[in-house]
Amino acid sequence: MPSRQGLNRATPYFFLAPAAAVALVGLVYPMLRSVWLSFHEWSIGTPPESARFVGLENYRWLVADDAFWVSVGVTLAFALAVVVLEVVLGVALALVLDRDLRGTSLFRTIFILPMMIAPIVVGLIWRFLYNEQFGPLSQALKALGLPGVPWLSSPDMALLSVIIADVWQWTPFIFILALAALQGLPASAIEAARIDGATRWQTTWYIKLPLIAPVIAVAALLRLIDAFKVLEVIYILTEGGPGLSTEILSLHIYKTAFVSQQLGRASALSNLLLLIVLVLTLLLVLARSLRESRAGKE
Amino acid sequence: MSGTATTRRATPFSYAVIVALALLSLGPILVMIATSLKTKPDIFSGSFSLIFMPTLENYRAVLGDSQNARYLTNSLIVATISTGLTLVFGCMAAYAIVRFRFFGRDVVSGGTLLMRMVPPAVLTVPVFMIWTYEFGLSNSLSGVILVYTAINLPFVIWILQSFIAQVPPALEEAARIDGANDFQVFFLVVLPMIRPGLAAAAIFTFRIAWNEFILALVLTNRFTRTMPVKVSLFINEHNIEWGQIMAIGTLIAIPPLVFTFLASRQIITGMTAGAVKG
Numbered sequence: 001m002p003s004r005q006g007l008n009r010a011t012p013y014f015f016l017a018p019a020a021a022v023a024l025v026g027l028v029y030p031m032l033r034s035v036w037l038s039f040h041e042w043s044i045g046t047p048p049e050s051a052r053f054v055g056l057e058n059y060r061w062l063v064a065d066d067a068f069w070v071s072v073g074v075t076l077a078f079a080l081a082v083v084v085l086e087v088v089l090g091v092a093l094a095l096v097l098d099r100d101l102r103g104t105s106l107f108r109t110i111f112i113l114p115m116m117i118a119p120i121v122v123g124l125i126w127r128f129l130y131n132e133q134f135g136p137l138s139q140a141l142k143a144l145g146l147p148g149v150p151w152l153s154s155p156d157m158a159l160l161s162v163i164i165a166d167v168w169q170w171t172p173f174i175f176i177l178a179l180a181a182l183q184g185l186p187a188s189a190i191e192a193a194r195i196d197g198a199t200r201w202q203t204t205w206y207i208k209l210p211l212i213a214p215v216i217a218v219a220a221l222l223r224l225i226d227a228f229k230v231l232e233v234i235y236i237l238t239e240g241g242p243g244l245s246t247e248i249l250s251l252h253i254y255k256t257a258f259v260s261q262q263l264g265r266a267s268a269l270s271n272l273l274l275l276i277v278l279v280l281t282l283l284l285v286l287a288r289s290l291r292e293s294r295a296g297k298e
Numbered sequence: 299m300s301g302t303a304t305t306r307r308a309t310p311f312s313y314a315v316i317v318a319l320a321l322l323s324l325g326p327i328l329v330m331i332a333t334s335l336k337t338k339p340d341i342f343s344g345s346f347s348l349i350f351m352p353t354l355e356n357y358r359a360v361l362g363d364s365q366n367a368r369y370l371t372n373s374l375i376v377a378t379i380s381t382g383l384t385l386v387f388g389c390m391a392a393y394a395i396v397r398f399r400f401f402g403r404d405v406v407s408g409g410t411l412l413m414r415m416v417p418p419a420v421l422t423v424p425v426f427m428i429w430t431y432e433f434g435l436s437n438s439l440s441g442v443i444l445v446y447t448a449i450n451l452p453f454v455i456w457i458l459q460s461f462i463a464q465v466p467p468a469l470e471e472a473a474r475i476d477g478a479n480d481f482q483v484f485f486l487v488v489l490p491m492i493r494p495g496l497a498a499a500a501i502f503t504f505r506i507a508w509n510e511f512i513l514a515l516v517l518t519n520r521f522t523r524t525m526p527v528k529v530s531l532f533i534n535e536h537n538i539e540w541g542q543i544m545a546i547g548t549l550i551a552i553p554p555l556v557f558t559f560l561a562s563r564q565i566i567t568g569m570t571a572g573a574v575k576g
Contacts, residue, residue, distance in 0.1 A: 011480045012398035016406065019391035019451050022383075026448025027413050030424035037424060048431050097316055099308040109562040110320045113327060116554040116565070118509035120526040121547045124533065125326045128333065128540060134342055136329055172323065173569070180570055229417040232511045232526075236533060250419030254512060257423045270420040281415045285408075 031274070038267035051264070058268035068269070070244045071252040078159065078248055079227035082166045087220050089167070090174025091212075095204060098182045111172035119169075123236025126165040127152070130237070155245040158238050162246050165233055170223060177219045181212040214291035221284040228277055249273050327551070334544035341540050356545035365520075366528065370549065373524040376439055377508040380446035384503045385496060387447070388454030389462075393484055395455065396462045397470075414452035418512050421445065426516045437519040445517065446507045453506075454499045457568055461495030462488060498568030501557045508553055525550050 038058055042051035062068045101107070114122070129137050130151035138148050151161040185208060193203045231250040234240065240247030240255065247255070253273065257266035328348075333341055335352040360366050394400070395407050425445055426436070435441030465488055473487045489496070511526040518527060529546045532539075558565060 008480070009400075012394040012400040012403075015390040015394035015398075015484070019387040019455065020406075022387060022444070022448050023409075023413065023451055026425075026445050027416065027421075027452075030421055030428055031416070033424040033428055034420065037427065042427075048427055093315070093319065097312055099306045099312050101308045101312060101316060105562065107316050107320055108566060109558060110323050112562060112565060112569075113555060113558055114323055116505060116558045117327070117551040118511070118526055118554070120509065120511050120529060121330070121551050124529065124543060124547045125330045127533070128544065129326060129329065168322070168326065176566060177570065180566075225415050229419070231417075231419055235511075236530060239534075250417055250512075253419045254422060257426075258516065263423055263427070266423045270423060273417060274420050277415050277417060278412065281412055285411065 034267045034270050034274075037264055038271050039264075041264045044261055044263065054264065058264045061265060062268050062272070067244060067247075067252070071247050071249050074159065074244070074246060075228065075248040078163060078166075078230070078246075079224055081163045082170065082227050083220055083224050085163070085167050086171045086174050086223060087216060089171045091178045091209075091216060093171075093175050094178035094182055095208070098179060108176060111176060114169045115173060119230070119232035120236060122165060122169055123233040126161070126168075126233070127237050130161055152238055153242060155242045158242060158246045162234050162237055165237065166227075166230065169233075170226075173223065174216070174219055177215060178212060181215040182208060185211055214287070217287050218284065218291065221280060221287060225277055225280050225284070228273065228280075327555075330544050330547050330551070333540060334548045336541055338539075338541060356541040357549075360542050360545045360549070366525075366546070368521070369523050369525045369528045372439060372518075372522060373508060373526075373550075376442050376446065376514075376524060377504050380443045380450065380507045381500055381504045383443070383447045384450040384454050385500055388451050388499065389458050389489065389492070389496065390484070391451070392455045392458035392462055393488060396459050397467075410452045410455050414456055416449070418449060418510070421449070422512055422516045425513065429517060436517060437522050439522055441517050442514055442522070442524070445513055446510060449513075450503045450506055454503055457499050457502070458492065458495050461492040465491045494564055494567065497561055498564040501561055501565055502568055505554050505557070509550070 037048075037051070039053060039055060040051035041054050041057070042048060129135050132138050132148055132150065132153065135151075137151070141148060150157055152158050189207055189211065190203060193207045198206070229250065230248060231254065234246050234248060234251055235254075238246045240251050249269065250273065253266050253269045256262050256269060332348055332350075334356050335354070336350055337353055337355065340347075340350045391406075395403060395410075429441045429445075430436040433441070435444065469491070470483050470487055473483045478486065509526060510524075511530065514524045515527045515530065518524065525546065529543065529550065532546065533543055
């Protein structure tokens with residue numbers, strides 16, 4: 001039946017068409033436009049056709065701009081700190097709590113609550129907690145007779161305060177994945193180690209951790225990529241300040257575009273951030289395929 | 299009992315740890331809700347306390363403001379419609395990727411993963427420019443819906459792929475032999491079987507659209523604003539009305555919190571599928 005054949009061949013494209021159309025219009029085209037705009041100088045309020053071609057000027061300006069490098073440093077410090085803290089805490093807690101606990105599903109529900117609420121709301125909550133006059137954290141310190149901490153007003157503290165909020169929100173993500181991985185381990189491997197006389201510590205260090213490492217690596221990379229997306233919590237907590245001490249790249253893009261109204265430069269920044277995320281994503285793909293090939297051998 | 303050989307028994311210490319963690323997770327959220335129920339003097343009294351006369355005054359003030367009612371409605375419209383569109387388009391695309399061998403399949407599947415990682419901030423400038431000067435979509439809810447559908451699609455396709463792959467192909471074959479065409483097979487056989495996956499995808503999509511801030515900030519005006527945008531403007535005013543801000547924060551947090559309690563299993567499945575499979 002030729003007509004049936006024809007339908008079959010076209011079918012996947014029919015199924016794909018609506019999603020492809022939306023993605024082309026809403027993602028691919030804007031990103032191409034962003035590349036185009038990064039070679040132009042354009043100001044809000046004028047049609048894009050009036051943009052002036054400036055070649056690599058925007059990129060040259062960026063590389064020479066101190067604020068850009070500060071922002072890169074802040075972004076890397078933030079991303080590395082949250083990923084390391086969340087992975088270490090999340091895995092450690094999973095190892096401690098890998099037990100026959102009652103009420104696990106209720107606890108898991110509670111742990112995902114911070115991840116589900118809006119980043120904007122997380123920002124509000126922590127801005128209140130950090131308030132130096134009447135915030136609960138300052139009050140608790142005062143009750144203990146400790147001096148107040150300038151959580152958000154000191155350039156030395158602000159980044160740490162922002163990191164704490166992220167760790168609060170996302171450590172459960174690593175914890176839940178690590179716990180699931182631990183509980184999915186083959187009983188035989190652990191049993192064998194125990195028969196061979198391995199201590200609990202040795203079993204953890206030489207058997208369990210290596211076995212869950214691939215899952216943790218993928219989870220950590222996902223968190224790392226997400227760390228480059230963070231904007232709202234910091235926007236609400238500090239707006240990048242004091243000074244530039246918490247101005248991560250995504251916030252720097254927003255400010256360059258809509259506060260200083262340098263859209264070409266903001267596009268150049270966007271493309272650089274996109275490039276970083278792209279490289280990390282390729283690493284993620286690599287980590288996944290490594291894991292799959294290892295799983296295939298077993 | 300599974301895994302008795304490896305799973306150690308719980309001790310009082312492990313219960314103490316997990317309860318402490320639960321309090322740590324819940325504490326800040328409870329502080330927000332408590333503050334939203336306090337009067338101004340109670341908030342600024344200089345000692346934070348969980349014992350106070352609760353009042354709905356802040357909610358009355360927030361919801362009595364017709365602007366806020368409008369922004370909440372905007373948020374609801376944008377999140378609901380974009381979730382619906384994303385799910386329909388996303389499950390169709392996921393089905394094509396999982397079940398068909400076609401020219402360009404690898405490009406589509408790899409592109410999906412890459413696009414899932416794009417930070418929204420990267421889209422603000424070009425989308426603002428295109429929506430304003432090329433599509434005439436600025437300051438309209440449809441503009442926001444379009445960009446939300448676009449950013450959520452890769453994620454939904456990604457999650458649903460693993461669910462569709464688990465549907466036994468024999469079932470689809472049987473339906474085909476009974477004379478069903480590809481579309482009937484998809485809508486009448488496959489979709490009902492991946493309901494848990496659709497639920498997880500719907501929750502994640504709704505949550506992202508409902509919570510999203512930066513694109514909405516750039517693409518809306520004072521009529522089409524969504525609630526997260528409103529609250530960001532509210533908090534940078536000179537006299538911060540903490541009671542009202544926390545009331546708005548609680549209102550924004552309610553739908554995701556309700557979903558979490560209703561469907562935590564699906565959420566965790568979706569999270570694990572997103573991180574571990576794919």
